[in-house]
Amino acid sequence: MAITRSDVEKVSLLARLxxxxxxxxxxxxxxxxxxxxxxxxxxxxxxxxxxxxxxVEVHNVFVSDEVMPSLPRDKALANAPRHNDRAFxxxxxxx
Amino acid sequence: xxxxxxxxxxxxxxxxLATKSKLFCRCSTQFGAEPNTQTCSVCLGLPGSLPVMNxxxxxxxxxxxxxxxCVIPKFTKWDRKQYYYPDLPKAYQISQYDLPxxxxxxxxxxxxxxxxxxxxxxxxxxxxxxxxxxxIHDEAAGKADSEIDLNRTGTPLLEIVxxxxxxxxxxxxxxxxxxxxxLTHIGVSDCNMQEGSLRVDANINLHIDTPEGxxxxxxxxxxxxxxxxxxxxxxxxxxxRQFRVWQETGQKIGEAPxxxxxxxxxxxxxRGQRSKEESSDYRYFPDPDLVPVLVTDDQVAEARKSxxxxxxxxxxxxVQEYGLSAYDASVIVNQGQGVTNYFEQVARESGDAKSACKxxxxxxxxxxxxxxxxxxxxxxxxxxxxxxxSAVNDGKLPKPRAKxxxxxxxxxxxxxxxxxxxxxxxxxxxxxLVELCRELLDKNPRxxxxxxxxxxxxxxxxxxxxxxxxxxxxxGRFREICLELAMESSSxx
Ligand SMILES: [Zn+2]
Numbered sequence: 001m002a003i004t005r006s007d008v009e010k011v012s013l014l015a016r017l018x019x020x021x022x023x024x025x026x027x028x029x030x031x032x033x034x035x036x037x038x039x040x041x042x043x044x045x046x047x048x049x050x051x052x053x054x055x056v057e058v059h060n061v062f063v064s065d066e067v068m069p070s071l072p073r074d075k076a077l078a079n080a081p082r083h084n085d086r087a088f089x090x091x092x093x094x095x
Numbered sequence: 096x097x098x099x100x101x102x103x104x105x106x107x108x109x110x111x112l113a114t115k116s117k118l119f120c121r122c123s124t125q126f127g128a129e130p131n132t133q134t135c136s137v138c139l140g141l142p143g144s145l146p147v148m149n150x151x152x153x154x155x156x157x158x159x160x161x162x163x164x165c166v167i168p169k170f171t172k173w174d175r176k177q178y179y180y181p182d183l184p185k186a187y188q189i190s191q192y193d194l195p196x197x198x199x200x201x202x203x204x205x206x207x208x209x210x211x212x213x214x215x216x217x218x219x220x221x222x223x224x225x226x227x228x229x230x231i232h233d234e235a236a237g238k239a240d241s242e243i244d245l246n247r248t249g250t251p252l253l254e255i256v257x258x259x260x261x262x263x264x265x266x267x268x269x270x271x272x273x274x275x276x277x278l279t280h281i282g283v284s285d286c287n288m289q290e291g292s293l294r295v296d297a298n299i300n301l302h303i304d305t306p307e308g309x310x311x312x313x314x315x316x317x318x319x320x321x322x323x324x325x326x327x328x329x330x331x332x333x334x335x336r337q338f339r340v341w342q343e344t345g346q347k348i349g350e351a352p353x354x355x356x357x358x359x360x361x362x363x364x365x366r367g368q369r370s371k372e373e374s375s376d377y378r379y380f381p382d383p384d385l386v387p388v389l390v391t392d393d394q395v396a397e398a399r400k401s402x403x404x405x406x407x408x409x410x411x412x413x414v415q416e417y418g419l420s421a422y423d424a425s426v427i428v429n430q431g432q433g434v435t436n437y438f439e440q441v442a443r444e445s446g447d448a449k450s451a452c453k454x455x456x457x458x459x460x461x462x463x464x465x466x467x468x469x470x471x472x473x474x475x476x477x478x479x480x481x482x483x484x485s486a487v488n489d490g491k492l493p494k495p496r497a498k499x500x501x502x503x504x505x506x507x508x509x510x511x512x513x514x515x516x517x518x519x520x521x522x523x524x525x526x527x528l529v530e531l532c533r534e535l536l537d538k539n540p541r542x543x544x545x546x547x548x549x550x551x552x553x554x555x556x557x558x559x560x561x562x563x564x565x566x567x568x569x570x571g572r573f574r575e576i577c578l579e580l581a582m583e584s585s586s587x588x
Pocket of ligand 1: 120135136139
């Protein structure tokens with residue numbers, strides 16, 4: 001599976017990342033290399049093998065429904081680029 | 096209109112499950128808290144945090160899926176649905192993609208007034224996912240910053256998707272009402288629309304018969320409907336709008352992308368929104384942080400057993416056991432568990448289900464509508480109403496005065512016994528009643544003559560007089576005795 005420049009443009013749009021032309025060129029090459037590397041996996045014969053949904057054979061891990069203290073608000077907001085002490089602030093979102 | 100096209104509707108309903116804590120962390124799900132006071136490293140999506148599945152959320156989902164007659168696969172897993180939005184801190188939502196926890200169920204709907212034929216609406220799937228946060232926009236200018244409140248982030252939601260089996264807004268509304276009744280009945284959600292515990296998106300298009308054969312119009316998804324009434328109005332608006340667009344453009348399904356439109360309740364119209372990202376754009380993949388869940392047959396059987404009697408079962412039983420009409424049984428059961436239990440207690444304790452039904456469907460439901468009161472807050476308890484019905488049946492409370500007693504019981508919370516005393520209602524014994532009839536007949540020979548010549552209604556004049564002399568007189572019985580005596584005197588003369 002070859003990565004094209006338009007694939008990179010589409011994915012960057014979905015991730016809301018903006019790149020310059022030269023960055024897009026560089027990323028297309030780098031991503032193509034990564035995908036090519038992962039493509040080696042397709043050389044493994046997988047005929048008749050059931051797909052795994054998880055890397056480890058563990059299932060049914062639950063925790064009981066009990067409320068524990070949340071973060072204090074100032075801590076929750078601490079890493080936000082912008083906040084007004086009660087909410088995170090972001091550029092206007094259109095409904 | 097129905098000759099021009101048929102409407103095809105499928106509904107996607109999100110219900111918030113009744114857990115105390117969130118789906119993958121232990122933050123509270125309590126509605127109405129100060130913004131951003133119910134978050135932690137997991138629901139904020141901070142690096143290094145790990146989600147762990149809330150057992151109750153899964154159990155409630157399973158219970159719901161079983162109540163919706165779904166197939167429960169033995170294996171289910173969670174996936175990441177990636178999209179970028181300010182109220183989604185991880186930039187992905189943990190949801191279920193190709194192996195949801197349930198599929199292929201159904202819900203039966205009907206209309207007690209008979210506006211459509213009863214039908215089974217197929218349920219495509221019900222799956223468990225997490226909610227996003229809330230954006231608070233600057234309504235006025237749309238220029239100031241938006242505030243983001245992440246309290247709701249990670250709240251457990253069950254997404255219930257129907258097949259496009261609904262063919263009118265009335266059916267859509269009935270489906271939503273029946274679903275809400277079922278979910279509140281089994282206690283998996285409070286389904287409070289004002290608090291966002293139940294949200295509805297509708298997919299709608301038209302099938303049009305044309306000379307070239309049947310065609311379908313492009314599918315539109317409608318959002319922002321905040322009440323069942325809004326869903327009904329939005330669908331009623333959207334169907335003819337699509338027909339007009341088709342007449343103008345001739346566009347068929349596949350010739351235009353699926354469109355998302357928002358319902359504007361005050362303007363009463365749907366408006367186009369940004370085009371929806373294609374499903375592949377979400378780039379789903381299995382969430383490596385969460386392990387799959389295996390469900391055994393025993394667990395499914397257990398969930399089924401925990402359901403008890405469902406609303407549909409109750410309607411059937413009320414018809415069978417109490418002899419109610421299907422209409423009355425629906426009216427009672429559709430009010431929810433509170434009214435249903437109230438009715439049953441009145442019916443059992445009075446041993447008179449017909450009267451219980453009459454009082455509940457007429458007087459009690461009127462009170463619930465008038466005052467927006469809860470059934471438990473009504474002044475007449477089920478036990479007291481049963482006592483009142485028994486008093487009428489035992490002749491301790493004349494039927495015509497029952498309403499008076501009911502009103503008094505309502506305002507004072509008293510028992511039937513107390514109300515009867517307070518109103519000074521005493522049973523007039525038969526001999527006193529006969530005495531009274533004789534006295535009045537003697538004073539009114541004219542009436543006697545009229546009755547004897549066949550004008551039975553002449554007795555009416557005496558009933559008023561009798562009630563003045565003794566307000567406890569049962570007018571029905573008084574009338575009977577008078578007629579008897581008047582006829583007797585004619586045969587003896
Ligand atoms: Zn949390």
